[in-house]
Amino acid sequence: MPLRSALLAWSLLMSAAIAHAETAPVELLVGCYTGGQCQGVGRYRFDPASGRIDPRPLETIVTDNPSWLTVSADGARLFAVNENGPASPDPVGRASSFALGRGAARSRALSRANTLGDDPAHAALGRDGRYLFVSNYSGAQSPGGSLAVLPVDADGRLGAAVQVLGHRASQADRERQLGPHVHAAAQSPDGRYVFAADLGADKVYAYRYDPARSAERPLLAATTPWLELPAGSGPRHLLFSADGRHAYLTLEMSGEIVALDHDDGRLRIVQTLALDPGRRQGNAAAALHLSADGRFIYASNRGEDNHIAVYAVDPGDGRLRPLQRRASEGRGPREFALAPDGRHVVVANQHSGNLVVIARDPASGELGATVQTLPMVSPSDVKFVPGPSR
Numbered sequence: 222m223p224l225r226s227a228l229l230a231w232s233l234l235m236s237a238a239i240a241h242a243e244t245a246p247v248e249l250l251v252g253c254y255t256g257g258q259c260q261g262v263g264r265y266r267f268d269p270a271s272g273r274i275d276p277r278p279l280e281t282i283v284t285d286n287p288s289w290l291t292v293s294a295d296g297a298r299l300f301a302v303n304e305n306g307p308a309s310p311d312p313v314g315r316a317s318s319f320a321l322g323r324g325a326a327r328s329r330a331l332s333r334a335n336t337l338g339d340d341p342a343h344a345a346l347g348r349d350g351r352y353l354f355v356s357n358y359s360g361a362q363s364p365g366g367s368l369a370v371l372p373v374d375a376d377g378r379l380g381a382a383v384q385v386l387g388h389r390a391s392q393a394d395r396e397r398q399l400g401p402h403v404h405a406a407a408q409s410p411d412g413r414y415v416f417a418a419d420l421g422a423d424k425v426y427a428y429r430y431d432p433a434r435s436a437e438r439p440l441l442a443a444t445t446p447w448l449e450l451p452a453g454s455g456p457r458h459l460l461f462s463a464d465g466r467h468a469y470l471t472l473e474m475s476g477e478i479v480a481l482d483h484d485d486g487r488l489r490i491v492q493t494l495a496l497d498p499g500r501r502q503g504n505a506a507a508a509l510h511l512s513a514d515g516r517f518i519y520a521s522n523r524g525e526d527n528h529i530a531v532y533a534v535d536p537g538d539g540r541l542r543p544l545q546r547r548a549s550e551g552r553g554p555r556e557f558a559l560a561p562d563g564r565h566v567v568v569a570n571q572h573s574g575n576l577v578v579i580a581r582d583p584a585s586g587e588l589g590a591t592v593q594t595l596p597m598v599s600p601s602d603v604k605f606v607p608g609p610s611r
Contacts, residue, residue, distance in 0.1 A: 247561055248323065248606040249274060251569065251576065252287035252301065254599040262287050262301060263597075264322070267605070272565040272578050272592040282328050284317050285309070288601040289343045293350070296607040297321060298377040299328065300346060300353055304601075306339035306360055314341045316355050318377050321606065334379040338367045343405040343458075346373070347412070351432060352439060353379060354406040354415055365390060365400025368417045368426075370440060383437045391423040393452035394474065398423070404473070405458045410465035414486045415440055418456040420473055424449055425456055427486050448488040451475065458509045467539030469509060471520055476504020478520050478530070480541050492540050496522040496530045508556045513563060517544070517586035521554040521568070529554065529568065531586055547588040550577040558603045565592065569600035576600060 249267045253259040261284040266275040286309065287301035303315040314336040322328040338357025345354045352370050359366035370384040388401040402421035408414065408430065417426045427443035434441075450456050455474030461467070461483065468481040468488060480492040496506055503525030511518050511534070518532045518541065527549045532541040549557075551570025558567050563583040569576055576597045580589035 245269070248279070249558075249567065250290050250292070250299065250602075250604045250606060251597060251600055252290050252602040253597065254288065254304075254571075254601055255284075255286050257598060259598040261285070262290065262299070264328070267560070267567075269560060269562050269564065272560075272580060274567070274576065274578065274593060274595055276595055279324070280322060280327050282319060285311055285315070286601075287317075289341075290602045290604045291344050291346050291353070292321070292604050292606055293346060293377070294607060296323070298331075300344055300377075300379075302336070302341040302344045302355060303333075304340050304342055304358075308360075314339050314357055316341060316344060316353060316371060316379055318373070318379050320377065323606070323608075331376065332378040334371050334381060336369045336371070337382045337385050338369055340366075341369075345406045345408060345415075347415075347430070348408055348410075349412060349432075354408070354417075356403040356405050356417065358402050358404055358420075359400065362390075362400035365421060366403040366419070367401070368403050368406060368440075372436075384440055386417070386426075386428070386440065388417075388419045388422045388424065388426060390421040391452060393423060394455075397421070397455070397474065398453070404456070407459040407461060407468075409483065409486070410461055410463060414443060416459055416468075416488070418459045418470065420455040420457055423452055423454055423456065425459060425470065425488060427488070429486065443486040445487045448481075448490070450479070450490075457506060460509055460511060462511070462534075462539060463515055469511075469518055469541075471506040471509045473506045474504070476500065476506050476522055476524070476526070478506070478509070478518075478532070478541065480539055482539070491538070494532075494541060494543065496520055497526045497528065497546070500526060507554065510557065510559060512559060512583075512586065513561075514583075519557070519559070519566070521549065521557060523553045523555065523572075527552055527554060527570075529557065529566075529588065531588060533586060544585075545587050547579065550579075550591055550594060551575045555600070556602045558605055561605055561607075567603050569597070569603045571599055571601060574598055574600070576603070
């Protein structure tokens with residue numbers, strides 16, 4: 222075959238492969254608060270071409286109150302926090318791990334560990350895979366929430382917590398901040414620091430990550446041990462830009478998003494924006510996600526708002542420019558996920574009990590028409606599984 226013909230054939234083959242990868246079904250995990258019809262985590266097939274979720278689950282992974290799902294980068298392991306507390310049938314906060322099934326293969330339970338705290342609401346897998354950083358929110362004011370560090374072995378099994386870190390509450394709000402309430406942890410892209418957003422303390426705590434010094438106590442207070450936020454603002458979720466120079470934070474109680482500069486474990490506030498500029502009361506900021514290309518950021522506001530706010534990210538200084546506010550088509554958009562190809566967003570409306578698929582323009586970042594609304598009992602989290610279905 223002449224060289225020109227061979228190159229043309231190779232080009233056509235690669236184009237077909239890319240097109241297939243972009244349209245091949247992917248898998249979606251949906252966690253829900255258990256009780257009644259809900260039993261844990263549903264695994265569904267999602268069609269990127271149509272933007273629709275097949276309502277028939279591939280399987281249900283049975284586990285208590287999986288309010289936050291963490292999937293390993295290779296899609297092989299699932300970690301779920303079990304948001305249990307004194308009022309739950311199982312009164313112990315736990316984290317569970319699973320070997321995640323794909324396609325017709327079913328998932329398999331690997332381990333379950335006590336998080337040594339109540340109502341765990343978030344977990345972050347360390348970038349080296351050695352630890353799971355679990356945020357015990359704790360609905361009770363005393364002793365309140367904590368950050369727990371659970372070791373993870375090579376097979377994805379969780380060990381007993383090796384470190385539990387507590388904070389001091391701000392007590393700015395006498396109903397919600399009499400005790401600490403750790404809501405999320407995030408590791409810096411370089412892996413050197415772990416940050417914990419504490420809603421009850423109005424602070425983001427900074428820890429240096431150093432397992433070489435001590436595998437039993439891998440977190441140490443950073444030189445600048447915390448970032449203080451406005452009293453009564455209630456920091457919730459934190460994420461970093463890919464290069465680690467900037468970070469973003471939702472303030473649940475004040476309904477705001479904060480843009481931060483990051484330098485060697487130190488965070489500095491550079492911008493604060495209201496998710497709903499016309500609303501002073503009834504806010505409940507929640508989920509926060511960057512697009513894969515880092516050009517846009519999305520944040521949900523619950524309470525009386527129930528919208529997703531869309532911002533463009535300045536590539537130079539990381540500041541945000543408001544683009545759009547899009548209704549979530551339900552009540553309580555606790556979490557949402559951007560599809561791998563960036564053309565859809567799946568929103569989990571906890572209080573109205575539905576999943577909503579919304580079209581997204583990858584070029585402009587804006588959210589468009591509603592593609593699908595699917596009934597779902599008290600959805601808590603949604604995550605796409607990396608890699609194609611099998």
